[in-house]
Amino acid sequence: MSGQMMIGRRQLLTLTAAGVTAAAFGGLAGSRQAMAAEVVRWVSPRGTVEVLDDYPYWVAKRMGYFGDIETTLEPGPSDATATVKLVDQNQADVGYPSPGVFSLGLAQGMPIVSVFHMGGGDVFDFAFRKGEKPASLKDLEGKTIVLGSAGWQSIADPMLKAAGVDITKVKYVDAGWPTWGTALMSGQGDAALAWEGLRAQWKGQGLDFDYWLGRDFSKLPANSFVIRKADFDDPAKKDLYERYLRGWAMGLEFGRDNPRAATQIVMEQFPALSSQMTPDVAVESQMQLANVFAGRLDERQQKWGYHLPESWQLFFDTGREIGQIQGDFKLEDVVKNDYVDAANNFDKAKVKADADAFKLSDAYAAVNVDEIAKRL
The missing domain is CATH 3.40.190.10 (Periplasmic binding protein-like II)
Structure with missing residues (x-):
């Protein structure tokens, strides 16, 4: 995926350990x-x-x-x-x-x-191109999730694990802020991490997706x-x-x-x-x-x-x-x-x-x- 960075699971801690x-x-x-x-x-x-x-x-x-x-x-x-x-x-x-x-x-x-x-509810969601929302989050196994920052993997992994997904079978790609939604719409990756509030903003920008809403399946903070x-x-x-x-x-x-x-x-x-x-x-x-x-x-x-x-x-x-x-x-x-x-x-x-x-x-x-x- 041109211009994007695939994220390795062990690389996550290395990426986030660097000082600011x-x-x-x-x-x-x-x-x-x-x-x-x-x-x-x-x-x-x-x-x-x-x-x-x-x-x-x-x-x-x-x-x-x-x-x-x-x-x-x-x-x-x-x-x-x-x-x-x-x-x-x-x-x-x-x-x-x-x-x-x-x-x-x-x-x-x-x-x-x-x-x-x-x-108190989980603010994070998973976005999918129209008509491509899976019947179950487990269907994300073998798929690629688009992120706006590599560090967001630390958000998605626990949500998916708690929902019964084998996260070792999920891939992530860092498409960069603020363009990761556009990357999903253009066909790069199978889903994207999103959140409440952003859903409406994306729709207003023409990025109309289907969603698995965190508030509907997640008990995480x-x-x-x-x-x-x-x-x-x-x-x-x-x-x-x-x-x-x-x-x-x-x-x-x-x-x-x-x-x-x-x-x-x-x-x-x-x-x-x-x-x-x-x-x-x-x-x-x-x-x-x-x-x-x-x-x-x-x-x-x-x-x-x-x-x-x-x-x-x-x-x-x-x-x-x-x-x-x-x-x-x-x-x-x-x-x-x-x-x-x-x-x-x-x-x-x-x-x-x-x-x-x-x-x-x-x-x-x-x-x-x-x-x-x-x-x-």
């Missing part, structure tokens, strides 16, 4: 200057922040839910594992890795902990917020992170109360996105994401950010079974719900009032969220 240099991260990774006491730097796993995926942040920023905390949202290098490396190297404070990338960091000895689980264990263990930083995560939780609540408003806020932050998606497509993308963020919320005690221990244990057990996770760490040492109660300690009625009062543009007021909900 300060130069690779641009200005953020340069010499850390003296900063105000309350600054939290968040780094994306995607190589860009011009996406709808982070709508809770932009809502919180717009509505003042972070209070006096100075926040940044930065794109990391396209290397899938950069988000944990940069946190470990003190070039960012909060990373947003998939459980697979988080576990690779732990396997490499990074002293990091997960403190806020964004999605999705991306979470990871910080340095040293920061978690520092009593002086507890209040800062609780207030910071409260901002995200309020943004999540707002997005559930008024999907159109949350979407419009992101689109006003990044006008270029409007050229990629109509308001209808954009709101559908946001609602797909909101579904995952609110996934299994009853089991999660109706608390934004709550980790389901059994879901995470299943992931770690599966990762160890396939040899992806190494090292003798325990679930309770690396997955923490300590900040969750404080993060959810906000006035929901006020957030709803904020959401209801938000002035929608004519274009977003015209979006029919009830019809979109039927498509989810």
Whole structure:
């Protein structure tokens, strides 16, 4: 496959073990200057922040839910594992890795902990060209899955293994970010890793696929917020992170109360996105994401950010079974719900009032969220 890199199973750990240099991260990774006491730097796993995926942040920023905390949202290098490396190297404070990338960091000895689980449902999906969706995921044995980064294999392998697939019979190819969806559409590979929110965006770009949805077959967790264990263990930083995560939780609540408003806020932050998606497509993308963020919320005690221990244990057990996770760490040492109660300690009625009062543009007021909900 011209321009693509076939990924060997053992090569995965080699690829992801390389460090991320300060130069690779641009200005953020340069010499850390003296900063105000309350600054939290968040780094994306995607190589860009011009996406709808982070709508809770932009809502919180717009509505003042972070209070006096100075926040940044930065794109990391396209290397899938950069988000944990940069946190470990003190070039960012909060990373947003998939459980697979988080576990690779732990396997490499990074002293990091997960403190806020964004999605109770599995956000990841497998895309197939129209008419080529297999009857069973086991039919992926002997097939090739297209990825946007080699590190994403750490996402796909545990999902497939937990679904009963012999992953030694699955091949991967790194088609590069952001073109891996186009590579699948053009006939390269048999499936592609995707995720909620991206489904709607791809469809809006003419990349109309059939899907196996992770939320329908997977009990594994999705991306979470990871910080340095040293920061978690520092009593002086507890209040800062609780207030910071409260901002995200309020943004999540707002997005559930008024999907159109949350979407419009992101689109006003990044006008270029409007050229990629109509308001209808954009709101559908946001609602797909909101579904995952609110996934299994009853089991999660109706608390934004709550980790389901059994879901995470299943992931770690599966990762160890396939040899992806190494090292003798325990679930309770690396997955923490300590900040969750404080993060959810906000006035929901006020957030709803904020959401209801938000002035929608004519274009977003015209979006029919009830019809979109039927498509989810």
